[in-house]
Amino acid sequence: MKKRALVSVSDKRGIVSFVQKLEEMDVEVISTGGTKRELEKAGVNVIGIEEVTGFPEMMDGRVKTLHPNIHGGLLGVRENTEHMEALKEQGIGLIDFVIVNLYPFQSTIENPASTFDDAIENIDIGGPSMIRSAAKNHNDVAIIVDAEDYDVVLQELKDSNGELSVERKRKLAAKAFRHTAAYDALIGEYLTKQVGEEAPEKLTITYNRKQMLRYGENPHQQAAFYERPLGNPTSIARSTQLHGKELSYNNINDADAALAVIRDFEGPTVAAIKHMNPCGVGIGATIFDAFTKAYEADTTSIFGGVIACNQEVDKETALKMKEIFLEIVIAPSFSEEALAVLTEKKNIRLLTVDLESNQPVEQRITTVSGGALVQETDTLSYEDVEVTIPTTRKPSDSELEQIKMAWKVVKHVKSNAIVLAKADQTIGVGAGQMNRVGAAKIAIEQAGDRAKDAVMASDAFFPMSDTVEAAAKAGIKAIIQPGGSKRDQESIDMANEYGITMVFTGVRHFKH
Known part of the structure; x- marks a missing residue:
């Protein structure tokens, strides 16, 4: 008995060649709609779905494969006598291969011009039903949902006299269920947003593998990088790599942290990141000026760091960057001259990211x-x-600008976090400490003499006045913190004693 293949694909990459090879192996081809027309145009002898079901397509194609003549042929277990007798009695033929992928729901909702009704019409019903039927009965039916598997399937059929191993069919079935699960997750996410559900009882999201990684945080840990469909375009997952080695697990984490910092700034800004913490942030009249400030904020920690710029990297900035070892430079763009300079360094990763999106x-x-x-x-x-x-003393205009900058940066520092800033650059960062005064001492020590007349930002309130006292002794003149401690007055009194101005925001910025 001839084997039969059911073919219905939205993604038509390689489908004609694949089906032609199946036809050469004496496989009959059943198909529908646009796929049928594409195959017939290439000279493939195609059986229309109506010839199998004895029923016309209806409701704009909503109903065409949802029929016992299709699903009986998919679900019939070959070794089950009752199944085979039932199929024979009803005149239903077996289907041995299913090559199906689904309506383009994702590309539909990505289109700004598409409507809610467009999205609903691109929810596939028959496709997932066929995929699930075939995948359930994978011992007898090969389900192929990914064009990347065409060559593998053809090679195994060629090597095994037209048969696929159970192991291969099981792998294909697993991929098929991942395919339909991801499809349904995307639809569920879309509709959940449409109805404004903020904390649904089921969290159904999906990711597509972007790349395998050499290893994770450490060489003994396996890792991969996944991208979220419809994810934020201003993200590392949507970046374009122009040059350099493949990104590592730690590179990706650091790059994500760097982008998070510069998204909070509008003027020319550069953030240097080390181990997911800012080690230097600079604001300038130009991107060169901003990079210089970020570099001079901590010339030691920036070595081997990740740099994010919110404006194009020009030649002057590239020449300055080239002087030190950097893992990654991220920017909206690089001038041709800047690329020529930086690509002289073989391993540096150069990435571009869209920072204009308002998503x-x-x-x-x-x-x-x-x-x-x-x-x-x-x-x-x-x-x-x-x-x-x-406090008694109020901040000057210049102090207020530095306070705002420090508060923007401290939000991105691991708690407990303290940031010192002066002249549009960070000068000290205390990150991830078990107590707040410890974080302050680290930041103050790093700043050294530059702490005089600087500002301090804290991600959470001061539980006692010791941090204010440490700041005062270092010459710091302004502090921004949430407030809210039972002992706030002690900190206020200490600030007044030393002539420090203190701003309370009423909100904290913990980052664990």
Whole structure:
């Protein structure tokens, strides 16, 4: 008995060649709609779906494969006598190969011109049903949903006299269920957003593998990088690599942290990141000026760091960058001259990222053993809060500008976090400490003499006055912190004693 293949694909890459090879192996081809027309145009002898079902397509193609003559042929277990007798009695033929992929739901909702009705019409029903039927009965039916598998399948059929191994069919079935699960997850995510559900009872999201990584945080850990469909375009996952080695697990984390910092600034800004913490941030009249400030903020830690710029890298800046070892430089663009300079360094990764998109920032999802934590991304800005100034001395205009900068940066530093800033650059960063005064001492020590007349930002309130006292002794003149401690008055009194101005924001910026 001739084997039969059912073919219905939206992604038509390689489909004609693949089906022609199946036909050469004496496989009959059943097809529908646009796929049928494409195959017939190439000279393939195609059986129309109506000839199999005895029923015309209807409702604009919504109903065409949802029929016992199709699903009986897919679900019949060859070794089950009752199944075979039932199929024979009903005159239903077996189907041995299913080559199906689904309506382009993702590309439809990505199109700004598409409507809700367009999205609904691109929810495939018959396709997932056929895929699931074939995948359930994968011992007898080969289900192929990915054009990347065509060559592998053809080679095995050629090597094994037209048969696929159970192992191969099981792998194809697993991929098929991943395919339909991802498709349904995308639809579920879209509709969930449409109805404004903020914390649905099921978290159904999907990711596509972007690349395998050489290893994870350490060489003994396996790792891969996945991209979220419809993800934030101003993200490392949507970046374009122009030059250099493949990104590593740690590179990707650091690059993500660097982009998060520069998204908060409008003028020419450069952020240098080391181990997911800012080690230097600079604001300048030009991107060269901003990079110089970021570099001079901490000339030691920037070595081997990740740099993010919010404006094009020009030749002058590239020449300055070339002087030191950098892992990655990210920018909206690089001038031709800058690329010529930086590509002389074989291994440096150069990435471009779209920073113009106004798409809302995604939720943050953090895995824990056995579960996940989901929260809104911390996008709160200085303009979003109602500040109070409880100290006698009020900040000058120049101090206020530095306070705003330091507060933007401290949000991106691991808690407990302290940032010192002066003259549009960070000069000291205390990150990830178990107590706040410890973080302050690290930042003050790093700043050294530059701490005089600088500003300090804290990601959370001071539980006691010791941090203010340490700041005062270093010559710091302005502090921004959330406030809210039972002992706030002690900190206020200490600030007044030393002539420090202090701003309360009323909100904290913990980052764990």
